[in-house]
Amino acid sequence: MDKGIEIRWHGRGGQGAKTAALLLADVAFKTGQYVQGFPEYGPERMGAPITAYNRISADKIRVHSNIYTPDYVVVVDETLLSSVDVTAGLKKNGAIIINTSKSREEIAEKLGGYKGRIYTVDARKISVETLGKNFPNSPMLAAIVAVSNVMDRDTFIGEMRASYEHKFAKKPEVIDGNMKALEMAYDVIEAAMEDDKMSLSA
Amino acid sequence: MDMKERMSGNEAVSYAIKQINPDVMPAFPITPSTEIPQMISTYIANGEIDTEFIPVESEHSAMSAAIGAQAAGARSLTATSSAGLALMWEELLLAASNRLPLVLALVNRTLSGPININCDHSDGMGARDTGWIQIYAENNQEAYDNFIQAYPIAEHEGVHLPVMICQDGFITSHAVENIELLDDKKVKKFVGEYKPEEYLLNPGNPVAVGPYSVSNYAMEAKKNQEIALENSKAVILEVAKNFKKISGRSYGLFEEYKTKDADYIMLIMGSAAGTAKQAVSELRAKGMKVGVLKLRVFRPFPAEEIAEALKGCKTVAIMDRCESYNGNGGPLGSEVTSALFRNKVMIETVNYIYGLAGRDFTVDEAKAIFKELEEQDVSGRKVEQYKYIGLRT
Amino acid sequence: MRTDVSKINEKTPHGELTEGLMIFAGGSSKLFKTGEWRTNTPVFHADLCKQCLLCAPVCPDSSIPVSEGLRGDFDFEHCKGCGICANVCPFGAIEMKEGVE
Numbered sequence: 001m002d003k004g005i006e007i008r009w010h011g012r013g014g015q016g017a018k019t020a021a022l023l024l025a026d027v028a029f030k031t032g033q034y035v036q037g038f039p040e041y042g043p044e045r046m047g048a049p050i051t052a053y054n055r056i057s058a059d060k061i062r063v064h065s066n067i068y069t070p071d072y073v074v075v076v077d078e079t080l081l082s083s084v085d086v087t088a089g090l091k092k093n094g095a096i097i098i099n100t101s102k103s104r105e106e107i108a109e110k111l112g113g114y115k116g117r118i119y120t121v122d123a124r125k126i127s128v129e130t131l132g133k134n135f136p137n138s139p140m141l142a143a144i145v146a147v148s149n150v151m152d153r154d155t156f157i158g159e160m161r162a163s164y165e166h167k168f169a170k171k172p173e174v175i176d177g178n179m180k181a182l183e184m185a186y187d188v189i190e191a192a193m194e195d196d197k198m199s200l201s202a
Numbered sequence: 203m204d205m206k207e208r209m210s211g212n213e214a215v216s217y218a219i220k221q222i223n224p225d226v227m228p229a230f231p232i233t234p235s236t237e238i239p240q241m242i243s244t245y246i247a248n249g250e251i252d253t254e255f256i257p258v259e260s261e262h263s264a265m266s267a268a269i270g271a272q273a274a275g276a277r278s279l280t281a282t283s284s285a286g287l288a289l290m291w292e293e294l295l296l297a298a299s300n301r302l303p304l305v306l307a308l309v310n311r312t313l314s315g316p317i318n319i320n321c322d323h324s325d326g327m328g329a330r331d332t333g334w335i336q337i338y339a340e341n342n343q344e345a346y347d348n349f350i351q352a353y354p355i356a357e358h359e360g361v362h363l364p365v366m367i368c369q370d371g372f373i374t375s376h377a378v379e380n381i382e383l384l385d386d387k388k389v390k391k392f393v394g395e396y397k398p399e400e401y402l403l404n405p406g407n408p409v410a411v412g413p414y415s416v417s418n419y420a421m422e423a424k425k426n427q428e429i430a431l432e433n434s435k436a437v438i439l440e441v442a443k444n445f446k447k448i449s450g451r452s453y454g455l456f457e458e459y460k461t462k463d464a465d466y467i468m469l470i471m472g473s474a475a476g477t478a479k480q481a482v483s484e485l486r487a488k489g490m491k492v493g494v495l496k497l498r499v500f501r502p503f504p505a506e507e508i509a510e511a512l513k514g515c516k517t518v519a520i521m522d523r524c525e526s527y528n529g530n531g532g533p534l535g536s537e538v539t540s541a542l543f544r545n546k547v548m549i550e551t552v553n554y555i556y557g558l559a560g561r562d563f564t565v566d567e568a569k570a571i572f573k574e575l576e577e578q579d580v581s582g583r584k585v586e587q588y589k590y591i592g593l594r595t
Numbered sequence: 596m597r598t599d600v601s602k603i604n605e606k607t608p609h610g611e612l613t614e615g616l617m618i619f620a621g622g623s624s625k626l627f628k629t630g631e632w633r634t635n636t637p638v639f640h641a642d643l644c645k646q647c648l649l650c651a652p653v654c655p656d657s658s659i660p661v662s663e664g665l666r667g668d669f670d671f672e673h674c675k676g677c678g679i680c681a682n683v684c685p686f687g688a689i690e691m692k693e694g695v696e
Contacts, residue, residue: 408621
């Protein structure tokens, strides 16, 4: 794998960061790419900081080590910012996506001078609004796809609908909520990226 | 129909087991192999296979029951890791000495202590002298492919020995990666029906399995077992050749990656081989002549073949994911240097210990090793012959 | 793969032994003449025997043949002379004598 991207997920045991990494591997696989999705290996402990990883590439992936210089970092729980160095090794031309209600400017202060792009998504709010519960996975998944552009929006949405229809065959009522969560998070990131473009051209 | 899929190493092995539909699986759960009996139980509960699952109370019983079932005439298997394999110790030797072709899916995890659930090869290496054939995998694909080849090797009339199919705990067992699955019918045809000539549950044809043997017989029996293990080398290659016909994927006793003109070769086993190959690609792009010899079959140990493959290089880095506490290096270090000496291939070697108990092994570390070998060669400054990689100092 | 046990002995080369030393045959212990180990010999006094048959099941070597409910004389090809039968007999019908008959 000489091209391709590397993603690091930070979350807490039980929040589904590992599941999100596996979902991303799943959806990227469906678009014909080579994928890796794996957790930081260890005992599973509810609430303890955990790390999960993705490699996504057009070439076959051979490396079997953790990721130290990711292109993207996803933080599923913002309380980790005070205990984990989430930007460690993150590439300068990469980006970090954080689940928070705070603004990018407020979050930037907590990232120890990280100079790359920062995106924020209030995944909790989106999730509660669309699903009635705090499942930050779906919004964060949409956010990383939007930022990394591992596939285009239509492909992503189409694959996710098919995947949810399969996964929730017995609970079809939750499909629309999940789809809405994906779309809302995608919109948030697209708007932020649009802002970035405007400020660059200005 | 063959199928492109994505799944973890544990899922891949479970899928192979499902396609083979063996007769009996006694198992006791232990991290990181637990998912295998769990998934097989699910396949059984869903009526997809009719394997008899025996929930035993320990790994000692799991291996005992697998031996009993296999002797009775059933195609059997179990799965385990680490301390589970250690608890099977006594039975491992019996499975081999009774010449029972059962299969064990080993998901490599370190042996305690300190207590730890992560990957190294100390469990498999500890069982290296039990008479089992041991085949190691780099990724989920190889774990799947190796498992499908296991029964045809084990059940071959010139072999009749148990086979351990090994993959790295968590690193491949829990990582979702791309895989190509073979059509069910192809796998069934390749593995075939188990038709032992002699077995316990065969009315009118009584058999005594594992009789006490006095000194006048036991040594001869051990020699015969050793001959069967030697014979298995050719059988492993023959089965691989047939497997290529149905899969298009090639397997040997080991894989040589860019070794033909290499000055420095890294000899390595398991998931870290992929990491080493990536390092080789990157260094080759800068003109360094380096390569990887990925050992697939550790038992029988292909000593002569390894010596032949290494004879053209200047230095080999022998990579052990296991400390053997012999004060002189790891198990591969000992066996590879002995293979070189016996075959009069007098190249330089350095034995590196890496990745113990889940310590990560990176592309940068692999590159640094190649550079160290080159530096030793150019400057003549000796590298420590037995050293740790990734250790805090 | 049936085994002819009579052709296996302590001089058999390793290549001619069975796989895993398994015996692919039944009742092969009949061919193993353990009577040769005997240093004491049971003597059967048929006149004192009440045919209670307490002796037959305790013999570790099945060397007391029973036919149609009656025991016969010992199978000296296999009897090791352990004396358990003599010990269990309530009627003194089995007597142990030193030496081999």
